[in-house]
Amino acid sequence: MHRAVFAASTVLSAVIALTPSNAFAQSDAPADAAPAPVLDRTVLPIADPVRPSYTELDVRDTTPPKHFEVTAPKDAPNVVIILIDDLGFGATSTFGGPIPTPNFDRMANNGLRYNNFHTTSLCSPSRVAIKCGRNHHMANTGSIMETATAYPGNTGAIPNRIAPLAEMLRLNGFSTAAFGKWHETAPWETSVSGPFDRWPTRQGFDKFYGFIGGETDQWAPLIYDGVRKVNPPQRDGYHFTEDMTDQAVNWVKAQQSMTPDKPFFVYFATGATHAPHHVPKDWIEKFHGQFDAGWDAIREQTYERQKKLGVIPANTQLPPRPEDLAGWDALDENSKKLFRRQAEVFGAFVAHTDHHIGRLIDAVDEIGELDNTLIFYIAGDNGTSAEGGMVGMYNEMTYFNGVQETVEELLPLIDSWGSKSTFPHMAAAWAVAFDSPFKWTKQVASDFGGTRNGMVIHWPDGIKNTGGMRTQFSHVIDIAPTILEACGLPEPVMVNGVQQIPIQGTALNYTFEHPDASERHTTQYFEMFGNRAIYQDGWFARTIHRAPWKVDNLPPLEDDVWELYNAKEDFSLANDLAKQHPEKLAALKEVFMEEATKNHVFPIDDRTIDRANPALAGRPDLMGGRTSLTLYPGMQGMLENTFINIKNTSFTVKAEIEVPEGGAAGALLVQGGRFGGWSLHLREGKPAFEYNWLGLDRYVIEAPDALKPGKHTVTFEFDYDGGGLGKGGDGELSVNGKTAAKGRIDKTQPNIFSADETADVGLDNQTPVAKGIGYGPHETTFTGKIHRITVSVKE
Numbered sequence: 184m185h186r187a188v189f190a191a192s193t194v195l196s197a198v199i200a201l202t203p204s205n206a207f208a209q210s211d212a213p214a215d216a217a218p219a220p221v222l223d224r225t226v227l228p229i230a231d232p233v234r235p236s237y238t239e240l241d242v243r244d245t246t247p248p249k250h251f252e253v254t255a256p257k258d259a260p261n262v263v264i265i266l267i268d269d270l271g272f273g274a275t276s277t278f279g280g281p282i283p284t285p286n287f288d289r290m291a292n293n294g295l296r297y298n299n300f301h302t303t304s305l306c307s308p309s310r311v312a313i314k315c316g317r318n319h320h321m322a323n324t325g326s327i328m329e330t331a332t333a334y335p336g337n338t339g340a341i342p343n344r345i346a347p348l349a350e351m352l353r354l355n356g357f358s359t360a361a362f363g364k365w366h367e368t369a370p371w372e373t374s375v376s377g378p379f380d381r382w383p384t385r386q387g388f389d390k391f392y393g394f395i396g397g398e399t400d401q402w403a404p405l406i407y408d409g410v411r412k413v414n415p416p417q418r419d420g421y422h423f424t425e426d427m428t429d430q431a432v433n434w435v436k437a438q439q440s441m442t443p444d445k446p447f448f449v450y451f452a453t454g455a456t457h458a459p460h461h462v463p464k465d466w467i468e469k470f471h472g473q474f475d476a477g478w479d480a481i482r483e484q485t486y487e488r489q490k491k492l493g494v495i496p497a498n499t500q501l502p503p504r505p506e507d508l509a510g511w512d513a514l515d516e517n518s519k520k521l522f523r524r525q526a527e528v529f530g531a532f533v534a535h536t537d538h539h540i541g542r543l544i545d546a547v548d549e550i551g552e553l554d555n556t557l558i559f560y561i562a563g564d565n566g567t568s569a570e571g572g573m574v575g576m577y578n579e580m581t582y583f584n585g586v587q588e589t590v591e592e593l594l595p596l597i598d599s600w601g602s603k604s605t606f607p608h609m610a611a612a613w614a615v616a617f618d619s620p621f622k623w624t625k626q627v628a629s630d631f632g633g634t635r636n637g638m639v640i641h642w643p644d645g646i647k648n649t650g651g652m653r654t655q656f657s658h659v660i661d662i663a664p665t666i667l668e669a670c671g672l673p674e675p676v677m678v679n680g681v682q683q684i685p686i687q688g689t690a691l692n693y694t695f696e697h698p699d700a701s702e703r704h705t706t707q708y709f710e711m712f713g714n715r716a717i718y719q720d721g722w723f724a725r726t727i728h729r730a731p732w733k734v735d736n737l738p739p740l741e742d743d744v745w746e747l748y749n750a751k752e753d754f755s756l757a758n759d760l761a762k763q764h765p766e767k768l769a770a771l772k773e774v775f776m777e778e779a780t781k782n783h784v785f786p787i788d789d790r791t792i793d794r795a796n797p798a799l800a801g802r803p804d805l806m807g808g809r810t811s812l813t814l815y816p817g818m819q820g821m822l823e824n825t826f827i828n829i830k831n832t833s834f835t836v837k838a839e840i841e842v843p844e845g846g847a848a849g850a851l852l853v854q855g856g857r858f859g860g861w862s863l864h865l866r867e868g869k870p871a872f873e874y875n876w877l878g879l880d881r882y883v884i885e886a887p888d889a890l891k892p893g894k895h896t897v898t899f900e901f902d903y904d905g906g907g908l909g910k911g912g913d914g915e916l917s918v919n920g921k922t923a924a925k926g927r928i929d930k931t932q933p934n935i936f937s938a939d940e941t942a943d944v945g946l947d948n949q950t951p952v953a954k955g956i957g958y959g960p961h962e963t964t965f966t967g968k969i970h971r972i973t974v975s976v977k978e
């Protein structure tokens with residue numbers, strides 16, 4: 184502790200000593216004589232200048248001093264980062280894909296395409312790295328927030344020694360706003376008790392409108408405005424992408440209307456095209472028949488177009504699809520029918536997203552700011568997701584609970600695929616097709632299918648040599664330094680009193696006017712759940728430790744086989760040269776060791792399911808070892824990591840309530856939503872417990888009689904069978920200590936109820952868990968009075 188303080192103050196005094204014009208250095212300046220301070224932007228926040236002391240008695244005898252305010256450098260552009268979720272290199276028309284993305288095309292034609300830009304292969308890590316310019320492990324975000332561990336590099340808590348870009352810009356005179364997906368707050372910090380330091384509004388954003396976790400229902404999202412949970416506007420056909428775009432458009436226009444001289448920074452990260460694939464029906468219809476050729480043909484057609492378009496070199500080979508995935512021709516007609524629809528919905532989702540991004544770009548144009556705005560349009564943070572498994576799923580939560588849906592079960596849902604009644608994902612082979620020309624997908628940090636994403640930079644005032652392509656290796660950590668460079672801002676050495684870990688990325692401005700400039704980002708490691716790789720000077724060594732659809736029986740890490748590629752000659756990593764150049768491979772493995780050590784990548788942690796469990800992962804847990812939680816009215820929006828865990832155990836829910844004259848109805852306590860969860864409620868006055876198993880099976884235990892007016896204690900007890908995860912048990916509902924109903928719950932959800940639906944007292948937000956108590960907060964709110972509800976689990 185002492186040492187850190189000492190180090191910080193040493194830097195501070197060094198900075199002061201080097202900048203004599205700094206306001207700190209001036210002592211009591213006489214009135215009117217203080218020179219205009221030269222702003223030292225390497226220490227943030229910039230200190231107010233020393234105030235002059237006046238001796239004049241009468242204000243009329245003085246000239247008023249200038250108001251001091253930190254303003255951005257004179258020519259600093261506005262900055263917009265657009266980030267689409269879970270989209271691969273070969274999906275968009277801009278990079279040769281089958282899905283038309285006219286706005287991405289437009290940006291590319293007036294800007295620059297980057298075809299050698301890399302992400303980390305997963306969302307939280309890519310997002311954090313984009314916004315701080317350091318490697319994801321360096322920022323403690325080795326993997327996604329929900330799989331944080333005890334180890335440095337993976338704690339899930341971004342250190343204050345790494346101030347985010349938004350904070351740097353805000354403290355340099357920008358207005359800042361984030362819209363859409365966040366996913367950078369550690370799970371145990373998402374409750375009402377905070378701390379809120381790692382929420383968007385304390386990570387440098389003046390404004391936030393979006394969701395805090397990794398995904399959300401697009402039709403019924405969990406939204407925060409700042410740190411306040413809000414309900415989405417009620418309107419027919421509501422869709423979150425449209426809503427967040429409206430918010431961004433309104434904010435940008437208002438900000439420029441109020442302060443036209445003040446630049447803005449907008450981080451616009453859609454929940455699309457991550458699962459659930461929720462898309463308006465008219466958009467889906469536009470894609471009818473577009474994917475009839477099947478995933479192998481679509482992949483090959485994309486590959487041919489990519490060569491023609493020049494976004495991949497002419498000598499690129501198309502590697503075979505991963506062996507686990509079926510060839511299209513081998514499928515039966517029913518499977519083909521289902522899978523085509525999945526791709527139509529996904530294609531529509533991508534196009535719909537690009538359409539709304541276009542509205543944001545148009546708004547910036549409409550207020551005359553487009554030329555002066557540096558836009559990064561990044562199509563994907565980790566490649567197309569293969570988490571849909573072999574046949575896709577109507578409810579993505581089945582993946583996280585290890586339940587395999589079948590073609591026969593899914594076929595009847597074709598017409599509703601993408602609507603409110605589904606939470607869908609597509610078959611993994613589509614992900615490979617949309618990642619053409621690569622072999623692998625999201626989560627595979629050691630293949631370009633997991634890391635290489637199409638990116639466009641658009642900045643008419645700053646880039647003159649437009650319309651071309653840049654092929655230099657680049658990485659998400661290069662974005663932040665590029666922005667600082669473009670804005671004429673130095674990298675801060677100290678932010679909010681804390682000495683900063685140096686930025687690791689390389690500013691990309693050297694490529695703007697010079698397509699052939701020699702590459703400056705020459706070494707980069709990759710690691711995600713044991714998949715690991717190293718890039719250096721055109722060479723790429725990697726090992727595929729696990730495919731995204733494999734969660735258990737992984738080989739020991741030391742048995743992993745490394746491969747070697749000449750990435751400059753072999754764009755898609757089709758030719759393993761490990762046998763030809765063993766000495767090169769050995770040298771690169773050494774480089775990996777060095778980089779991994781330096782960046783806190785070790786020890787490698789390839790656990791997936793176990794890492795989701797705080798106790799096994801070794802990260803803080805808000806509920807810790809607590810066996811009981813008492814809840815009161817007004818408590819709502821509790822995410823799964825900030826609520827007591829009733830999975831894999833016996834539990835009791837005891838509600839002390841009061842029923843008014845005329846009876847009561849509505850939710851007492853719910854967790855989850857339509858795609859999995861449980862609910863204790865009164866239905867037409869009768870106490871009932873409903874267990875909704877992944878939206879696929881429902882178990883209802885209901886009392887025969889409605890409650891009379893007055894005070895009551897409604898208790899539900901669940902006696903778990905035990906013997907492993909996901910088992911069933913016996914349920915008993917009692918009223919005022921007397922048994923009212925008994926029933927069997929055959930199975931339970933083993934791992935997770937929902938990534939965005941929450942636990943709520945006295946209402947059921949978003950989609951309803953139970954059938955028949957209404958939809959949304961207006962219809963499900965309990966009409967009586969709740970004194971308290973206690974949930975207890977067996978020790």
Ligand SMILES: *[C@@H]1O[C@H](CO)[C@@H](O)[C@H](O)[C@H]1NC(C)=O
Nearest residue numbers: 268269270305306563564565
């Ligand atoms: C990468 O994968 C994660 C985990 O599924 C996802 O939430 C995230 O949005 C993806 N990021 C991008 C930029 O595609």
Ligand SMILES: *[C@@H]1O[C@H](CO)[C@@H](O)[C@H](O)[C@H]1NC(C)=O
Nearest residue numbers: 668690691692693694695696
């Ligand atoms: C790019 O940024 C560097 C500093 O990072 C600066 O020295 C250089 O002049 C810039 N180059 C171009 C071509 O703008």
Ligand SMILES: *[C@@H]1O[C@H](CO)[C@@H](O)[C@H](O)[C@H]1NC(C)=O
Nearest residue numbers: 796830831832905906907908
């Ligand atoms: C499930 O419960 C059993 C028995 O209490 C326990 O041994 C096991 O660790 C639990 N598993 C998880 C993942 O919580």
